[in-house]
Amino acid sequence: MSRQYFGTDGIRGRANSEPMTAATALAIGAAAGRYFRHGRGTHRAVIGKDTRRSGYMLETALTAGLTSVGIDVFLLGPVPTPAVGMLTRSMRADLGIMISASHNPSHDNGIKFFGPDGFKLSDEAEAEIETQIEGGGPLVEPDQIGRATRIDDGRGRYTEFAKTAFPKKLRLDGLKIVVDCANGAAYKSAPEVLWELGAEVIPVGVRPNGFNINQDCGSTDTRTAAETVVAHGADLGIALDGDADRVMILDETGRVADGDQLMALIAGRWADEGRLAGNTLVATVMSNLGLERHLEGRGLSLMRTAVGDRYVVEAMRANGFNVGGEQSGHIVMRDFVTTGDGLIAALQFLAAMVETGRRASELAQVFETVPQLLQNVRVAAGTAPLQDAAVQAAIAEGEARFGDRGRLLIRASGTEPLIRVMGECEDEALLAEVVRSIADQVSKAG
Structure with a gap:
């Protein structure tokens, strides 16, 4: 069936426009509740959110839908997306829901689902929920309606959990760290974790x-994070996104290291320690060709998947890999x-700094990137x-011109009406020419 609601990462759209309306959120909550409710007895869901104003509306509507089909709801308030995955499993919930549009602007919002194991849902599960959104279904009898309870210690549970990802023998004493929380879900938890581990913390984006x-x-x-790092003479900058499942690392000069560089560092260190399962890193088709070449040079493998961290995790689970x-x-x-976690990834980088005694700039650029150009074309x-x-x-013409010197990846966004035209080539002039030519044709056709 065609996917009317779900994209690459849950359901997403402009708040108060379909499908991000209160009425549709109510139907989504009821449909998800029916899918996860098996027989009588206690069933529960946990709901977290980021800091968007529309989160109040969607939280209330989802709660109404879930309770109407007999699901007890536990409201976590603003917490990172990975906290919802962790607490879904920890609290023995049947499902978890995160209300967030991740890195998108405030006028957007979204709904992400987690199963009882804390992992995001499969395509098949999402398809079944879609059929129930459209088809509706029975409501429970009055004595079976679920109840809603606000959980006050959800953030505290997550912060304590996050600290367990940092080696117990290490401390962050003496390190000055800028953490940019994007005025989002981690605006309290990320600074707390870093401070409690001993760092001097300079928070940004926490209002x-x-x-x-x-x-x-x-x-x-x-x-802003880069300017703050330089202005305060910080050792490191950590920039999270709105729901804190993404991270960028900034060295002491303000230079940014993206996910590819961070994955290369983690995979290499874990391989040296015998911890990298299958000596394989899982990444998407968007990851830089330089990463692939770097891993090959170290005798490690790169498995590529479709774009979306959910597909990365599915490949990891299917093959027993542990980093992606x-x-x-x-x-x-x-x-x-069970999902992307910007703070815990940053803690791995910090552990490398403490253990090696090296500056961030010496660790953050692990490999030389192949020039990459991405142009988004709105259609x-x-x-x-x-x-x-x-x-x-x-x-076809662009691929022929690149030959063995690069690659092209052209795809439709799963969350926005965009065509993403991405190319990689060691010849930057040729790269710009090919990407521009394809983008122009896409614009004419869209």
């Missing part, structure tokens, strides 16, 4: 007002978490420009 999430801050706009992620900063370490909803003959011809 959410419902509308400033990801605004001029966070992992998608690291300028995305260039965008989703880093998944199955030894600790009209409902159009399919990638099926256009002229677009296909432009792609």
